[in-house]
Amino acid sequence: MIQQLVMYEEELQQINRICETLHRDSNARAVLVIDKNGQAIASAGEVQELDITSLSSLTAGNVAATGGIASLLAEKEFAGQFLEGEKTNYHISIVGQRVILVVLFDGRSSLGLVRLRVRKAAAELTVTLEVMVKKSAHGSGQPSVFSEITDDDIDNLFND
Amino acid sequence: MSFINYSSREINCKIVYYGPGLCGKTTNLQYIYNKTNPEAKGKMISLATETERTLFFDFLPLSLGEIRGFKTRFHLYTVPGQVFYDASRKLILKGVDGVVYVGDSQMERMEANIESLENLSSNLQEQGYDLNKLPYVVQYNKRDLPNAIPMAELEEALNPTKVPSFEAVAPKGVGVFDTLKAVAKLVLTELRKGA
Numbered sequence: 001m002i003q004q005l006v007m008y009e010e011e012l013q014q015i016n017r018i019c020e021t022l023h024r025d026s027n028a029r030a031v032l033v034i035d036k037n038g039q040a041i042a043s044a045g046e047v048q049e050l051d052i053t054s055l056s057s058l059t060a061g062n063v064a065a066t067g068g069i070a071s072l073l074a075e076k077e078f079a080g081q082f083l084e085g086e087k088t089n090y091h092i093s094i095v096g097q098r099v100i101l102v103v104l105f106d107g108r109s110s111l112g113l114v115r116l117r118v119r120k121a122a123a124e125l126t127v128t129l130e131v132m133v134k135k136s137a138h139g140s141g142q143p144s145v146f147s148e149i150t151d152d153d154i155d156n157l158f159n160d
Numbered sequence: 161m162s163f164i165n166y167s168s169r170e171i172n173c174k175i176v177y178y179g180p181g182l183c184g185k186t187t188n189l190q191y192i193y194n195k196t197n198p199e200a201k202g203k204m205i206s207l208a209t210e211t212e213r214t215l216f217f218d219f220l221p222l223s224l225g226e227i228r229g230f231k232t233r234f235h236l237y238t239v240p241g242q243v244f245y246d247a248s249r250k251l252i253l254k255g256v257d258g259v260v261y262v263g264d265s266q267m268e269r270m271e272a273n274i275e276s277l278e279n280l281s282s283n284l285q286e287q288g289y290d291l292n293k294l295p296y297v298v299q300y301n302k303r304d305l306p307n308a309i310p311m312a313e314l315e316e317a318l319n320p321t322k323v324p325s326f327e328a329v330a331p332k333g334v335g336v337f338d339t340l341k342a343v344a345k346l347v348l349t350e351l352r353k354g355a
Contacts, residue, residue: 012167037255039163039172053202057219064251149352158341
């Protein structure tokens with residue numbers, strides 16, 4: 001079975017910090033970190049008007065489709081994609097084969113600057129992800145809440 | 161692969177609706193979307209062709225409430241049912257936590273049903289899953305049609321392992337929420353086992 005991903009406070013804070021630094025240093029509109037399965041993990045910048053849930057799912061679908069193309073061409077992966085719009089550009093990169101780092105930017109920034117800053121952020125994110133994956137595998141030492149879930153808890157969810 | 165966020169106290173799970181073309185996977189999601197309170201759902205996304213056939217997937221994020229202080233969020237996906245979209249189906253199964261197989265009750269769709277079920281099993285295997293171990297339920301849709309096959313025959317052909325199964329008429333909502341609840345329960349039970 002494929003390993004479950006668990007996010008703890010400490011790693012989330014680190015990921016948030018990396019997002020905020022990348023947002024600032026790249027003059028971006030927003031930065032998103034998305035799990036490859038389409039779950040939003042973290043974000044920074046002007047995200048209030050963004051539908052992050054939908055963006056996450058579609059971006060993961062896009063990355064999955066691109067990965068499918070890569071394997072048909074005997075490529076390991078296409079590590080990055082750049083979607084160029086009239087006003088907003090969308091820079092996608094895969095980090096640590098596990099998460100997707102997205103930078104939304106407009107005329108205030110440039111592709112070159114974004115690429116440069118993403119490289120640094122990706123390296124930091126990789127380190128944090130490794131810790132996260134290890135913790136997910138071994139637990140953080142704290143007891144899991146899920147072991148205490150009863151049948152009643154589950155049934156209660158569905159009482160309309 | 162569920163995603164548990166201790167920081168925001170959320171459990172995120174992925175459920176995939178699988179089945180042959182035109183069996184009613186998208187209709188299931190549309191009914192759920194239409195009948196769910198606005199605060200419990202996000203936008204439903206359909207990547208479809210101009211003739212409204214699913215091209216890549218439908219997506220519906222749902223919140224089911226709290227369990228021990230954790231918000232439970234389910235991401236519902238459908239796959240494109242048409243045979244030639246197999247590459248896309250494989251991608252959507254990645255990271256799946258629970259599967260709903262939607263069968264078409266009509267006699268003339270039996271072959272397509274069986275082909276789709278075999279395709280589900282082999283595509284899951286390719287991703288490292290075993291259908292017999294995954295939270296999995298079966299729905300027999302279009303029970304209201306005159307050419308619907310008797311339930312016993314469908315069960316024998318499409319549900320050899322006797323997982324929970326439901327009769328449905330998706331456009332009218334018959335069986336739709338029962339199916340969703342059953343798979344969601346199995347997913348949460350599985351999560352507890354892994355804890």
